[in-house]
Amino acid sequence: MxxxxxxxxxxxxxxxxxxxxxxxxxxxxxxxxxxxxxVARCFRTDSVRNFRTDRQSDLYIRSLRDDVFQINTSGACWDLDSAVSIAVTPTLGGSDTVCVGDPVQILVPNADPGRRTCRAFVTKSLTAEEVAALPDRARP
CATH class of the missing domain: 1.20.5 (Single alpha-helices involved in coiled-coils or other helix-helix interfaces)
Incomplete structure (x- = not known):
């Protein structure tokens, strides 16, 4: 039974x-x-085609599908504003897809060796109007 x-x-x-x-x-x-x-809620980490920063804590990425996501770093993500390339990796699970609300790691290859990674959260998927409203320096 x-x-x-x-x-x-x-x-x-x-x-x-x-x-x-x-x-x-x-x-x-x-x-x-x-x-x-x-708006898209998720993106594949290997589909990031462009990124820009606004201040030291806000990172905006554009995916291959032309979706723009805001990622908020938890404090200082060293040398992010001068980075030539970055990598976004999930911190949970083995999937390479991350969604709004997920924690991620940001890797900045050209940063000092002890400061190459930082923690962050995917905070938002932006609409076309929100992307257009971003300052030019922050629009990926």
Missing amino acids: RILLTSALAASTVAAMSLSACAPAATRAAAAADGEKS
Whole structure:
């Protein structure tokens, strides 16, 4: 009897997770039907094609799909404003996809050896209007 209850509970949990996984897609479809432009929530770390900084703590990256994300560093990310290249890597799990709200590591190869990485969070996916409103120096 215990095995049946456990499998029934597992089946209901899987069904609930399946339904919740569909909710964001349904929300995006409804927003598109209302004429709103949906913004990407995730990007692959190997698809970053450009980046710019605004102050020492804000990093804006543009993905290959032309989506722009804001990443906020936790304090000083040394030499980020003079970096020629960067790498964004997830801190959790083995996936190379990161989403809004995820913690990431920023690697600045040309920084001092002891200060090449810093912690950060993907804080926002910007709309086209928000990207246009960024100062030129911060727009990737």
